[in-house]
Amino acid sequence: MNTRQIDSFENFQHVTKGYNIEINNNQLDLFKRYYKILLEWNKKINLISRRGEDSIIEKHFLDSIVFLPEIENLINHNQGRINPAPTNLLDIGSGGGFPAIPLAIMKPDWDFVLCESIKKKAGFLTTLVKELNLEKRVTIINDRVETLSNNQFDFITARAIAKLDILIKYALPLLKKDGHLLAYKAKDIDDEIKTAEEIIKKNKLKLKIFSKEINGVERKLIVIRHCEEST
Template sequence: MNVAELIEKYFELNDEERLRFQILESLYLFWNDQINVISRKDTDQLYERHVLHSLGIANFIQFQPGTKVLDIGTGGGFPGIPLAIMFPDVQFTLVDSIGKKIKVVNAVKDELGLENVTAHHQRAEKVKGKFDFVVSRAVTKLKPQWSWINKKISAESFNILPNGFIGLKGGDLTDEVEEMHLDVEEVPLSEFFEESFFETKKIVYVAKP
């Protein structure tokens, strides 16, 4: 199954989106040879384990135009880059504490012409401004992550879901959820994707109180 078939198995793409997703592999293979941003064993599974995984968020919520999204600990640009391709009218700010990873993100977004992406070498807790949603892929446990970002989430919502945090995580989250003392919604990604990789993967959503 080629790239377009894998993603279009679950999403409708226009020509520009399809082209951008197809280009991703060559970009990441090039940069990964210079700066290791993706596990070597995962490069053959880039579209399933990184791109489609990131797009699980697009199955959970369709961001409205004008939404501001902060991606913390983005690494090489996940989930921010795939989401930015899917939502061209949404503004994405990608941050990571490791400068060389942000170098890759900037190179990828420039090559793809993603004008809705800005990337910064910065720790999550140092980011200024307000955002409608904060997203991440398994950066750390929920409680410390929430402490870094909850004050950065705008109080006024205009999407179908209240503003909040949307994370991609895996495994048993019982202890992490109990520590939060907030309502945490868990959605198995196997509800969206049939590939075996997603059997233990989840979306977690915490609305701003």
Template sequence: MSEPAADVVEHDDRSVEILGAGFDGAATFARMLAAEGELRGLIGPRELPRLWRRHVVNSAAVVPFLPAEGALVDVGSGAGLPGVVVALVRPDLEVHLVEPMQRRVAWLTEVVDRLELTNVTIHGARAEELHGTLVAEAVTARAVAALDKLARWTLPMVRMGGALLAMKGARAAEEVAKARTVMRTFGVTDVQVHDVDLYDDGDVTRVVEVRR
């Protein structure tokens, strides 16, 4: 595998603090994405300069809201964001990557093998196809769908007492308002929108925590 001319990884103290023991694996993952992500349709060319902070490290925004133990399902894993990063940072969790597109499943398989992620299982399926068979303490999703659709796809996989953690942008609160009726049908007890600024630079990621 050819490496990009410039290293995309930033070895700053804050990145190391955020990723912890998962830093080296995340660095390898970022370099794999930089080398092949655009060619394989996983990331756009404009994302390469900000791949490390905006995509790889940003995936760790959900980590403070993860369960202390158990299983996690990452829906629409795509390039592996945030599922692969979560698996690296929290090797104690059983992580399930759900992705229906075969070429992305092939990519995820290569990543999991390269990083030797023994806590990861890949499911080549749509989320709805796994209802009734896959249940976890938490479900994550990043740039998958509007929250009302996402709720229908993911909440049947959230164990009672668990949570959907959806990574969203500036319109997170608006999406929550539109999805309230759908969420009530799945026994949602609480919804919170967390503003996460990992680098204290004003670049905020909103993590919508939907708890059953």
């Protein structure tokens, strides 16, 4: 979908409808508060590029939720099982909170764990979650992802932190059977997928790619499914 640059929250609310995403006024208010807190903290620590502060709504907020309909479809598939459990999601290397906090704003019935190894960034996330009143379902962990317990997450998200084969190595032990790794990518991914072919084949993983355009820039979501028959 081609869009003009999103330069206001009203425009943001309008543009998301073109991606079959509805943002209500309460959610829009949370995004506005998020925007303000992010700018305040970005003066103190490097959360996003200073040169990119005028495009936060488009490059970070919209980018984080643009694949929400596809993610919801994956969840609906999982919950077609017997005794489906509440959806829980781990975000690796959360930094400024993307994509987890925008997803948490949009999905009040999901539980989130944000893993951030850098203390100052984890401090920002803790403050942000408190200010947005998300503490009951969003947990911040200031540690390395390798320290987390295995086989506990339905979904793991990662945005601009590592190549696909590395992400799979981090995520695979932490995913429940039939869980999904969601890797947000912006550039050509052919080389990354080729490099990851061995680990995908060895663990009998399933790969699917979604693609969307934001203001003329192609965005991709690589979905790696940890199948029940995987070892």
